[in-house]
Amino acid sequence: MSAQGEFARIASEDGRAALVTAIEGPEPGAKLLVRPDGTTEGGLADAALDVAAVQVADELMWAERSELREVDGASLFIDVTAPAPRLLIFGAVDYADALCRLARVAGWRPFVCDPRSQFATQERFPEAEEVVAAWPEDAVAKLGGIDRATYIAVLTHDPKLDDATLTIALRSEAPYVGAMGSRRAQAKRRERLLAAGLEEELVDRIAAPIGLDLGAVTPEETALSIMGEVVAVRNGREGGRLSYVSGRIHEVGA
Amino acid sequence: MKDVVDDVRAWAARGDRVAIATVVGVRRSAPRPPGAKMAVNEHGEVSGAVSGGCVEGAVVEVAGEVLKGDGPRLLHFGIADSEAWDVGLPCGGEIDVYVEEYAE
Numbered sequence: 001m002s003a004q005g006e007f008a009r010i011a012s013e014d015g016r017a018a019l020v021t022a023i024e025g026p027e028p029g030a031k032l033l034v035r036p037d038g039t040t041e042g043g044l045a046d047a048a049l050d051v052a053a054v055q056v057a058d059e060l061m062w063a064e065r066s067e068l069r070e071v072d073g074a075s076l077f078i079d080v081t082a083p084a085p086r087l088l089i090f091g092a093v094d095y096a097d098a099l100c101r102l103a104r105v106a107g108w109r110p111f112v113c114d115p116r117s118q119f120a121t122q123e124r125f126p127e128a129e130e131v132v133a134a135w136p137e138d139a140v141a142k143l144g145g146i147d148r149a150t151y152i153a154v155l156t157h158d159p160k161l162d163d164a165t166l167t168i169a170l171r172s173e174a175p176y177v178g179a180m181g182s183r184r185a186q187a188k189r190r191e192r193l194l195a196a197g198l199e200e201e202l203v204d205r206i207a208a209p210i211g212l213d214l215g216a217v218t219p220e221e222t223a224l225s226i227m228g229e230v231v232a233v234r235n236g237r238e239g240g241r242l243s244y245v246s247g248r249i250h251e252v253g254a
Numbered sequence: 255m256k257d258v259v260d261d262v263r264a265w266a267a268r269g270d271r272v273a274i275a276t277v278v279g280v281r282r283s284a285p286r287p288p289g290a291k292m293a294v295n296e297h298g299e300v301s302g303a304v305s306g307g308c309v310e311g312a313v314v315e316v317a318g319e320v321l322k323g324d325g326p327r328l329l330h331f332g333i334a335d336s337e338a339w340d341v342g343l344p345c346g347g348e349i350d351v352y353v354e355e356y357a358e
Contacts, residue, residue, distance in 0.1 A: 001358065002358065003355040004356060004357050004358075005266075005357060005358040006262055008255065008257065008259050008262055008358075009263075011256050011259045012255040012256075012259045012260060012263060014256075021352070021354075023278065023328060023352060029326045029354060065288075065289075066287070066289025067288055068278050068288065068350075075357070077276070077288075077352060079255065079276065079289055080289060081255045114282050122334040150318075153325070169293060240276045
C-alpha cells in the first residue's frame with residue numbers, strides 16, 4: 001500500500017497521522033506518511049529532508065492543522081488527519097452528564113471515570129463514549145493513556161479522589177487539567193498536592209476554579225463555561241468576548 | 255481527508271482511477287481551510303469540496319486532465335489572478351489547490 005493509501009486507511013479508521021507531499025522538492029509529488037509513534041512509509045527522495053519532515057509532521061498532527069511549510073528549500077504540504085479530541089471527565093456527578101452532552105454537541109468525545117460504580121454507569125451518561133468504573137490510574141490505563149489531544153475535567157467533589165486524579169493528570173501530556181470547586185477549595189487542594197510532594201510547576205497547571213467567567217449556575221451553564229474554556233485552550237485563546245478584541249476570529253487553517 | 259475517504263476508497267476498490275484535489279494554501283478569508291478535499295473519479299463523480307462551490311467546476315476539469323496522466327498540478331484561484339484563471343472567489347480570498355492522482 002502507498003503512503004497515500006495508508007493515510008486514507010488511517011483516516012477512515014479515525015486514527016492520527018500526517019501525510020507529507022513535496023509540492024516542490026527533490027521529487028515533486030513524493031509522499032511521506034508519518035504516524036504518531038514516529039514510524040513512516042514512503043519518502044521524499046532525500047534522507048535529511050525526511051528527518052526534517054517527520055519533525056514538522058509530529059508537530060502538526062498534534063496541533064491538528066494541515067499546513068504548507070518551507071523545509072530545507074522544499075515546499076511541503078503536511079496533511080493531517082486526527083480523531084475528535086477526548087474530554088476525560090472524572091467524577092460521575094450531575095455536572096458530568098451536562099458536560100458530556102455539551103462536549104458531544106461540540107464534536108468532542110467525552111469519557112466519564114469514577115470508582116463509585118453505583119454512579120459510574122452508562123445509563124446515567126448516555127452521551128459518554130465510555131463510562132469507566134475504576135480508580136483514576138486504572139481508568140486512564142483502560143482508556144489508552146493520556147496523550148496531547150486529551151483534555152481533563154476533574155469534578156469529583158471528593159478530596160481523596162480529586163488528589164489521586166490530579167496527581168496523574170498533571171504529570172501527563174494533557175494540555176488542560178481543570179478542577180471544579182471554589183477558590184477556597186482550590187487553595188486547600190493546592191496545599192495538599194504540594195504537601196504530597198507534587199512539584200509547584202505541575203500544581204500551577206490546574207485550571208481552577210474551572211471554566212470561563214459566565215456567571216454559570218445550572219449544570220448546563222457550568223458545562224458551557226467548561227467547554228468554552230476547553231475549546232479556547234485548544235485554540236490558544238483567552239476566551240474573552242470578540243467584540244472587545246481585535247484580530248482574527250479564527251486561525252487560518254484551524 | 256475524512257469527508258471524502260469513504261468514497262475514495264470505495265472507488266479505488268472497484269478499480270476506478272481517482273483524482274484528489276487538496277486546498278494547500280489560503281490567503282485572506284477562504285471558505286475552506288488547508289487540507290479540505292474534493293475527490294473526482296474517472297466517471298466524473300465528485301465527493302467533497304475545496305471552496306464554497308465557486309471553483310469546483312474548474313477543479314473537476316483539471317482532475318480529468320490529471321487522470322489522463324498529465325501529472326500533479328498546483329492551481330491558484332483568487333480575484334488577483336484573473337489572467338491565469340477565469341474563476342474567482344466571491345469572498346475575496348485566494349486559495350491554492352493541489353490536484354493529483356490517488357494511489358491506493
